[in-house]
Amino acid sequence: MYLNIALLGGDGIGPEVLAQSVKCLQAVEHSFGHTFSFTKADIGAVAMKKTGEPLPEKTLKICKNSDAILFGAIGTPEYDQNPTSKVWPEQGLFKLRKELDLFANIRPVKVFPALAKLSPLNRGNILDTDLVIYRELTGGIYFGKKKVSKDGAKALDTCEYSEKEISRIAHLAFKAAKSRQKKLTLVDKANVLETSRLWRRVVTNIASSYPEVTLNCMFMDHAAVEMILHPNKFDVILTDNMFGDILSDQGSAISGSIGLLPSSSVGLGHAMFEPIHGSYPQAKGKNIANPVASILSVAMLLQHFDLIEEANAVISAVLKSFAKKIVTPDVLGSSKYGTDYVGDFIANNINDDNDDDLNINDENIGLGKSTII
Ligand SMILES: NC(=O)c1ccc[n+]([C@@H]2O[C@H](COP(=O)([O-])OP(=O)(O)OC[C@H]3O[C@@H](n4cnc5c(N)ncnc54)[C@H](O)[C@@H]3O)[C@@H](O)[C@H]2O)c1
Numbered sequence: 001m002y003l004n005i006a007l008l009g010g011d012g013i014g015p016e017v018l019a020q021s022v023k024c025l026q027a028v029e030h031s032f033g034h035t036f037s038f039t040k041a042d043i044g045a046v047a048m049k050k051t052g053e054p055l056p057e058k059t060l061k062i063c064k065n066s067d068a069i070l071f072g073a074i075g076t077p078e079y080d081q082n083p084t085s086k087v088w089p090e091q092g093l094f095k096l097r098k099e100l101d102l103f104a105n106i107r108p109v110k111v112f113p114a115l116a117k118l119s120p121l122n123r124g125n126i127l128d129t130d131l132v133i134y135r136e137l138t139g140g141i142y143f144g145k146k147k148v149s150k151d152g153a154k155a156l157d158t159c160e161y162s163e164k165e166i167s168r169i170a171h172l173a174f175k176a177a178k179s180r181q182k183k184l185t186l187v188d189k190a191n192v193l194e195t196s197r198l199w200r201r202v203v204t205n206i207a208s209s210y211p212e213v214t215l216n217c218m219f220m221d222h223a224a225v226e227m228i229l230h231p232n233k234f235d236v237i238l239t240d241n242m243f244g245d246i247l248s249d250q251g252s253a254i255s256g257s258i259g260l261l262p263s264s265s266v267g268l269g270h271a272m273f274e275p276i277h278g279s280y281p282q283a284k285g286k287n288i289a290n291p292v293a294s295i296l297s298v299a300m301l302l303q304h305f306d307l308i309e310e311a312n313a314v315i316s317a318v319l320k321s322f323a324k325k326i327v328t329p330d331v332l333g334s335s336k337y338g339t340d341y342v343g344d345f346i347a348n349n350i351n352d353d354n355d356d357d358l359n360i361n362d363e364n365i366g367l368g369k370s371t372i373i
């Protein structure tokens, strides 16, 4: 297969983890006889320095013309600590998500058996945690009207959702649940917010088209507790933009590190793949960032194009690195292995004979198919 992949490294550790993913994609090309072409483009603070824009036109064009986008991370302390700035790097990501209509952000949360003992939340019931968050990505409070009063003493963010915005991601989440454990949890604040009440009405109506799926509605505050106490009880979580952002970071604490969890963002045409973590600016240039979230995002990319054996080869190589404790220090404090070493190990273990000494089925990380559209 030929794939034209846009590479958006961004800021902080973004380019470092992305470089490991490219090595893995090159290993897939080599082992499975595919051709991937890579086009690098700027986004975030690095793009602002060059052009003044967090998402330059040229980058958007490259993304629109690509089959898929691999994204690193954006954001720098310079802008995080300057709340009065009129432009900031994260706007580049928002514009990209909106322009490409990437309305569904799919974030699997899994506990990897070989790492379960290292999880800060290690208890018996985390072991079979295998849930996936369907986060609405192009609406809600992130994209509603914003205002700051002239004297700067008041600010306003509005949260808006339409039936259409809710129903298109709800269908994806129900389809995912149907192919998994048939449980869907809608997370909202319907006891407070009008938008949440709309979500409940729309999602409850859609549920009748998926009789095999059990729908459960849960308030966000309660969900935060349940996810820590009984993470293995969840299957598919459907939620809005803001709640999905928060719950997925929380999910990573169950897995053991935010450096482990990938995501895909899909719409009707385009698809983007990125770790759930940020630009971790403190680690920039230190070769300590965990590349696994980015590499597993490559596995989701391959699944998206139905390259299932190839995705399994990547997953199998990642699991081998866990089994041999070739991991970065966020996972195992005493580890001496850096970003490059872990990336090289995984890339060097990607081959078309992926179950040589590990059975992928025993430790299948269940990323799920990233899109059903
Ligand atoms: N999608 C994105 O590009 C994205 C996501 C979240 C945050 N951000 C941005 O990143 C910047 C920093 O934000 P933050 O500190 O809240 O979040 P962050 O995810 O960058 O880092 C939070 C902590 O998570 C850990 N961590 C993150 N990535 C890791 C990795 N690959 N390996 C090991 N440990 C890792 C580190 O302990 C780090 O201190 C901000 O500018 C923020 O806006 C970007």
Ligand SMILES: CC(C)[C@H](C(=O)O)[C@@H](O)C(=O)O
Binding pocket: 074, 075, 090, 093, 245, 276, 278
């Ligand atoms: C960088 C930030 C704006 C972004 C978000 O909130 O969507 C990030 O946290 C994410 O999870 O992708």
Ligand SMILES: [Mg+2]
Binding pocket: 245, 246, 249, 276
């Ligand atoms: Mg986030």
